[in-house]
Amino acid sequence: DQPRSRGLGDVYKRQFLTITAIFLTTQCISQHTLKIAGDHVKVSGSTIIVLNNTKWVNNGSFDAAIGHVKISGDGSNAQSAISGTSNTTFYNLDIFKSNNGIQLNQPIQVNGNIAMFSGNIDLNGFDIDLGATGSIFEESSNSFIYGSSGGEIIKTVDLNSPTNENPGNIGVNITSSANLGTTTIKRGHEVQDVNGETSIDRYYDISP
Numbered sequence: 001d002q003p004r005s006r007g008l009g010d011v012y013k014r015q016f017l018t019i020t021a022i023f024l025t026t027q028c029i030s031q032h033t034l035k036i037a038g039d040h041v042k043v044s045g046s047t048i049i050v051l052n053n054t055k056w057v058n059n060g061s062f063d064a065a066i067g068h069v070k071i072s073g074d075g076s077n078a079q080s081a082i083s084g085t086s087n088t089t090f091y092n093l094d095i096f097k098s099n100n101g102i103q104l105n106q107p108i109q110v111n112g113n114i115a116m117f118s119g120n121i122d123l124n125g126f127d128i129d130l131g132a133t134g135s136i137f138e139e140s141s142n143s144f145i146y147g148s149s150g151g152e153i154i155k156t157v158d159l160n161s162p163t164n165e166n167p168g169n170i171g172v173n174i175t176s177s178a179n180l181g182t183t184t185i186k187r188g189h190e191v192q193d194v195n196g197e198t199s200i201d202r203y204y205d206i207s208p
Contacts, residue, residue, distance in 0.1 A: 036060040036084070043067035043091075051080070058084035064091040066112065074099035077122050081105050095119045095143065104151070110134040116143040123151025123189060130155045130168045137169065146201070147189030155185045159208070172204045180208035 032054040042063040043049070053073035069090055071080050080097065082088065083105035091112040095102065097119025104126040111131055114121075116138045121128075123145065130136075130153065139145065145153060155168035159180040164173045170187045174180075186205040191198050 032079070033057055036062060036086075053079050055079065056082045056084070056088070058082075058086045058088045060086060062086075062088055064089060064111070066091050068092040068094055070094040070096055071102050071119075072096040072098070077101050077103040077120075082108060095121060104128070113137050114145075116140070116145070118143050121145040123147035123149075123153075125149035126151050128153045130170070132156050135168045139169070139171075145189075150188070150190050152189075152205075153187040155187075157183055157185070159183045171202075172206070174206070178208075183208045 032052075034051060034054055035057040036059055038060045040061040040063070043065040044067075046066050046068065048068040048070055050070045050072060053075035056069070069092070071094070073080065074097065077100050080100070080102040081104070082102065087107055087109070089109040089111060091110070092115065093108075093110050093113075094115045094117060096117050099119070101120035101122060103122040103124045105124065107127045107129065109129040109131060111133050112135075114128070114134070114136045116136065120143060125147065128145070128151075134155070136145070136153070153168075153170050155170055157167040159165065159167070159174060159176070161179060162174050162176055164175055166173050167183075167185055170185065172185065172187070184207045188203045188205065189201060190203070191201055192203050193199075
């Protein structure tokens, strides 16, 4: 069972910053994009940025503070893509897609929580770095992170004689009588071939 996140419902009752989708064409099918173009965008406190069927394009600088970026809607993964020439560090990233999910077109870092309420994240060959403080919550068989073209979730943690510890809640439990020190754990999403036998579509690389 995945540990359940607490208090996020209360957070959404606080200050909201809603980004209204901008129609870039007069056609019925439009592309909605929030673009940081060479500017510095700073979130104040626990502000929530809501992206409904909207792409995130960071070509500037984004300071997440302790805020949330909430991705919602029912559009395709590509319509809710995260991209840009500058890598983005989120604090909390909340996935609320009622249909489909999101995809990465660049690596990202998450220092708080990735909350998988509904919809999937396709790594699309890129990585999510959880660093020393990031975690995944609410991941389930109905809402999960995968890599259609590879990609890894990376977690760094100090492990001193761990007992059944699941760093970052990424799905692997570690027990050891040794002091493993600063340990890097990578969760990949590709089938492995070992002596002619194939694995499930997931692997872990643990480097003490």
